[in-house]
Amino acid sequence: MDEASKKTLDHALNKLSEWKSSFGAWEQDPTLTVSEEKTAEVFGRLAQRLACNFPFHHPVYAGQMLKPPHPLTWAAYAMAMSINPNNHALDGGPPSSEMEKEAVAELAQFFGYGNEFLGHLTASGTIANLEALWVARESHPNKKIAFSENSHYTHHRMCGVLRVEGVKIPVLENSAFDLDAINPKEIGTVVVTLGTTGLGEVEPLNEILPWAKKHGIRIHIDAAYGGFFRVLKDSGLIDGTNWHLMEQADSIVVDPHKHGLQPYGCGCVLFKDPAVGKFYKHDSPYTYFTSEDLHLGEISLECSRAGAAAVALWATLQMFPLKEKEGFGPVLKKCLQAARNMYDLIGSSQKLKAFKKPVLDILGYFPSEVKTTSEISAKSKEVFDAGMREQSFYLSLYKIPADTFHRLHPEYKTDTEQVTILRSVFMKPEQEGFVSKLLERIERYC
Structure with missing residues (x-):
């Protein structure tokens, strides 16, 4: 959360505290009290545990459908x-x-x-x-x-x-x-x-x-x-x-x-x-109507x-109004464009090939310097693992029936029932300008 969002949340929570106090003074029951030392220790460990997550917030994460909530959105959630x-x-x-x-x-x-x-x-x-x-x-x-x-x-x-x-x-x-x-x-x-x-x-x-x-x-x-x-x-x-x-x-x-x-x-x-x-x-005995x-x-x-x-x-x-040129529209345009930019860049790649043109903001692609579907699956898994191991990029894997894959890419020999390819979900508008860096990192392991 940036400083402006923190300031907004702090101000709003203070206003809410004034409302809570308007009902009269009261004190929290001592059974609910936790010492400062214990609180600091637990939250210190909590921060360490949460830091083991993948960087869902960063454009380098293009794996699953994980879109960070807007800072002001979770500020409103925290208030409530x-x-x-x-x-x-x-x-x-x-x-x-x-x-x-x-x-x-x-x-x-x-x-x-x-x-x-x-x-x-x-x-x-x-x-x-x-x-x-x-x-x-x-x-x-x-x-x-x-x-x-x-x-x-x-x-x-x-x-x-x-x-x-x-x-x-x-x-x-x-x-x-x-x-x-x-x-x-x-x-x-x-x-x-x-x-x-x-x-x-x-x-x-x-x-x-x-x-x-x-x-x-x-x-x-x-x-x-x-x-x-x-x-x-x-x-x-x-x-x-x-x-x-x-x-x-x-x-x-x-x-x-x-x-x-x-x-x-x-x-x-x-x-x-x-x-x-x-x-x-x-009909519930404890539900009544106001x-x-x-x-x-x-x-x-x-x-x-x-x-x-x-x-x-x-x-x-x-x-964020539900409008094309204001609010959600500009955000989703950039998500679309990120997938299309990646698709165009892969079109010039010597190491990767797109499975098909993206309709929305999800793109499937695979290592192209192999000859069979089994090799595509193995190499895709290798690239996927390497990205996480090196903390360089985060993708997901997607399985496709081999006959479906073969219809679009008949140049590869089918020797498996399914083909595992790489998949990216471009849910963050920041990824529109980041995909060239992402592709560069992925190609290092292809």
């Missing part, structure tokens, strides 16, 4: 956590509950749902998708839920949790869904991913929507990773076709703790039809939820 509100019921945190409603309404408007919708924050995108699939099951009992073979693995897992049959839809060479491979009469909901967590691919919502409508099938959009890229739908930087159609889906999930600048513990699920709230109906409106605990599978997550998201959206 000093009170620790619970956004289950309105009286568990009246201000944070209102901020959640405002932030979620802003996301609903952003995705084209307007004022009539149902939605709330969750602990993660996984839980948000679980709720969406649960409503899918309740909306079409005894029907299957379908998702592509490129979708996040949790969809299959959650179908198991919900005891509903999940069906994987094959993906054709042109990235279209092989809809002829499934029986529409058996399907209640199709999951479409806008921004896969593998290589950031945008699935063809424009092709699936008319098919689904024809057969009375619901559409759920998993935009956990890619959702915020909708801000660029009219920019010309991305193909806006599918992003413009999001409002036609029955439900949408987005993960603000990915590209939304939030700390972990912040997902969001939205439903186009508020009537699905009937599935959440419950308002005639539905409280957040009535429309969530989770009960206790951190009000601080809502406060942080609300504050972020005040500072």
Whole structure:
């Protein structure tokens, strides 16, 4: 955190302390007191332990989907956590509950749902998708839920949790869904991913929507990773076709703790039809109502939820509007450009080759001075290990079916069922100007 952010947080915490003191003087119970010596010792060890993390904050880290929260965002989170509100019921945190409603309404408007919708924050995108699939099951009992073979693995897992049959839809060479491979009469909901967590691919919502409508099938959009890229739908930087159609889906999930600048513990699920709230109906002897409106605990599978997550998201959206030329737009443009810059640089490399052109900000690539898929996998792992060992760069590995790899790169002999390649996620705008240094470091070990 820079000095300006620290000053802002200190000033805000002082204001909050004044509010706390307004209720009268009191002293902390002595059982909760920890000596200065013990505090210093524990926090000294804590700092040492945390320093063993990878440098997620630095542009040299281009591995997994780990984007540091904005300093002012976690300052807002820290402020709220000093009170620790619970956004289950309105009286568990009246201000944070209102901020959640405002932030979620802003996301609903952003995705084209307007004022009539149902939605709330969750602990993660996984839980948000679980709720969406649960409503899918309740909306079409005894029907299957379908998702592509490129979708996040949790969809299959959650179908198991919900005891509903999940069906994987094959993906054709042109990235279209092989809809002829499934029986529409058996399907209640199709999951479409806008921004896969593998290589950031945008699935063809424009092709699936008319098919689904024809057969009375619901559409759920998993935009956990890619959702915020909708801000660029009219920019010309991305193909806006599918992003413009999001409002036609029955439900949408987005993960603000990915590209939304939030700390972990912040997902969001939205439903186009508020009537699905009937599935959440419950009666608890200790839940009562301080308002005639539905409280957040009535429309969530989770009960206790951190009000601080809502406060942080609300504050972020005040500072970073969901606009193309202000707020989130300029940030995401740089993330896109970082992946494209890396792709262009690799195009001139003698040691690396890109797997395919990036759609969003995720790029796959592999050592090119080998002849077989087994050698590509071995060399990719060698480069991956070397970067971490030398603390020079941090990448991730990604497995691809060998036949898929061979279609794009037939010059390499296929001698394995899968190919392991290198993968970079360029989630930080600072990486736009850093990728040339990153490539230089990677090539040293190729």
